[in-house]
Amino acid sequence: MKKILLILTVILAALLMIGSASAEGFFDIFGDNASDNVNNETTFVVGFNAEFPPFTYKDDDGNYTGFDLELAEEVAHRNNWTFVAQPIIDWNTKEVELNSNAVDCIWSEFTIDGRENDYTWSDPYFNNSQVIIVKNDSGISTPGDLKGKNVEVQEGSSALQCLNEKNESLKNSFAQLTEIREYNTGFMNLESGVCDAIIADVGIADYHLKENFANSNLKILDEPLSYEQYGIGFKKGNDDLKDQVQKTLDEMFKDGTVDEIAKKYEDYNIPEGLIHK
Numbered sequence: 001m002k003k004i005l006l007i008l009t010v011i012l013a014a015l016l017m018i019g020s021a022s023a024e025g026f027f028d029i030f031g032d033n034a035s036d037n038v039n040n041e042t043t044f045v046v047g048f049n050a051e052f053p054p055f056t057y058k059d060d061d062g063n064y065t066g067f068d069l070e071l072a073e074e075v076a077h078r079n080n081w082t083f084v085a086q087p088i089i090d091w092n093t094k095e096v097e098l099n100s101n102a103v104d105c106i107w108s109e110f111t112i113d114g115r116e117n118d119y120t121w122s123d124p125y126f127n128n129s130q131v132i133i134v135k136n137d138s139g140i141s142t143p144g145d146l147k148g149k150n151v152e153v154q155e156g157s158s159a160l161q162c163l164n165e166k167n168e169s170l171k172n173s174f175a176q177l178t179e180i181r182e183y184n185t186g187f188m189n190l191e192s193g194v195c196d197a198i199i200a201d202v203g204i205a206d207y208h209l210k211e212n213f214a215n216s217n218l219k220i221l222d223e224p225l226s227y228e229q230y231g232i233g234f235k236k237g238n239d240d241l242k243d244q245v246q247k248t249l250d251e252m253f254k255d256g257t258v259d260e261i262a263k264k265y266e267d268y269n270i271p272e273g274l275i276h277k
Contacts, residue, residue, distance in 0.1 A: 041081070042080075042081060042082055043081055043082045043083075043084055043104075044072070044075070044076040044079070044081040044082070044083055044084065044104055045084040045086050045102070045103045045104045046069065046072045046083070046084065046085055046086060046103065046104065046105060046106075046107045046108075047086050047087075047088045047094060047097050047098060047102070047103030047104075047105065047106045047107070047108065048064075048066075048068065048069060048085065048086070048087060048088065048106070048107060048108035049088060049091050049094075049108045049109070050064060050087045051181075051182035051183060051184070052066070052068075052108055052109040052201075052203075052204060053066060053203075053204065053207040053208075053211070054066055054067055054203060054206075054207045054265045054268045054270065055067050055068040055069075055108060055109040055203060056068050056069050056107075056108040056109065064085045064087065067261060067262065067264075067265050067270055068107050068108055068109060069085055069107075070264075071107070071249065071252070071258065071261060072085075073085075074252060074257060074261070075245055075248045075249060075252070078251070078252075079244065079248060086102070086103050088103070088106075090156075091154070091155065091156040091157070092155060094106055094156070095118065095119075098119070098233070098234075098235050099235055104234070104238075104241060105235075105241070105242075105245070106119070106232070106233040107232045107233075109128070109201060109203065109204070109230060110230055110231060110233050111128065111158035111161070111201075111228045111229070111230060111231075112124055112228070112229050112230065112233075113158070113226075113229060114158070114161050114162070114165050114166075115161075115233070118233075118236075119233035119234060119235070119236060120233075120234040120235065120236050120238050120239060120242050121231045121232070121233060121242070122231045122233075122234075122245060122246050122249065123231065123246060123275075123277075124229035124230060124275055125230060125231065125232075125249065125253075125258075125274065125275050126229065126230040126270075126273045126274060126275060127227070127229055127230075127273045127274075127275060128158075128201055128202060128203065128227070128228045128229065128273065129201075129202045129224035129225075129226065129227050129228065130158070130159050130162050130199055130200070130201065130202075130224060130225040130226045130227075130228065131199070131200065131201075131202045131205050131220045131221065131224050131225065132146070132197050132198070132199055132220070132221040132223075132224075132225060133187070133190065133197065133198045133199075133200065133205050133209070133218055133219070133220055133221075134190070134197045134198075134218070134219065134221060135190065135191075135196075135217050135218060135219075136219050137217065138196060138197075140196065140197060140221070141222075142221065142223055143167075143170060143221075143223060143225055144170075146170065146173065146174060146196070146197055147173040147174070148173070148174070148175050149174060149175055149195075149196035149197055150174070150175055150176045150178065150194075150195045150196050150197075151174045151176070151177050151178070151195060151196065151197045151198070151199060152177075152178045152179075152180050152186045152189060152190070152195045152197075152198050153177065153178075153179060153180070153186075153198070153199050153200070154179070154180055154181070154182065154186070154200070155179040155180065155181060157200075157201075158201065158228060159199045159200055159201065159225075160179065162199075162225060162226050163177070163199065163225075166226055167225060167226070178195065183198070183200055183204055183208060184208065184212065186198045186200070187208050187212065187213050187218070190218060191213065191216050191217070191218065199225060202224070202269070203268055203269070203270065203273070205220050206220075206267075206268040206269055207268050210267055210268065229275070232245060232249075250277070253276060253277065258274065259271065262274055
């Protein structure tokens, strides 16, 4: 009987040791270490909005592309990282995606102004402006003419932030401000008369007017609502990754790669907006 108990004790101890090792291996794969897979020196996961042409969008073949994504892919290539373009479906969750390590950075026509303390930023690389799009025969020629009008902006956009933080009195003068999911809807609403104006980044405005509404009765007002700069947003404190990406991007500016990529998008005035050091 004692021999049987001894054997059972040995077997139980062995099972406990195996179970402990298995649990440790399990948590190595699915536990805390799993969240560290992003930015693990082999992948570069870029969060972006697929409705921000010509910087980040889906082309006619269903592939994600754009000026920003081409820059990001080249940065990944030069660092021997696997490039992963990760669309953020709900742009309002972009900060959650970044802080949860679902993405390494946000590189998507991303405005620094007003968000300086929310992220660790790269140097600004592009000059942007918020512009107003209206019908040619609308009688609207300046921002002040939007008083009493129905205006649309994209939810979570820098255009909305610009109104909330820099132009609150103008916003309050609107008859209505509607937040839309994506700008293609806004342009259709403007063309059909559902709204009187759209406020958007100038690159988005140029793209839609040239590609999707070339024959429409729409125009961009000469007077921008504001001027801004684009940067790459990293999780607060992630200076190591920011520094490496910045170093690589600086090299791409210096050797002419950024200008070469920008030239592909010259129909949307991308080369003119670049910030050269």
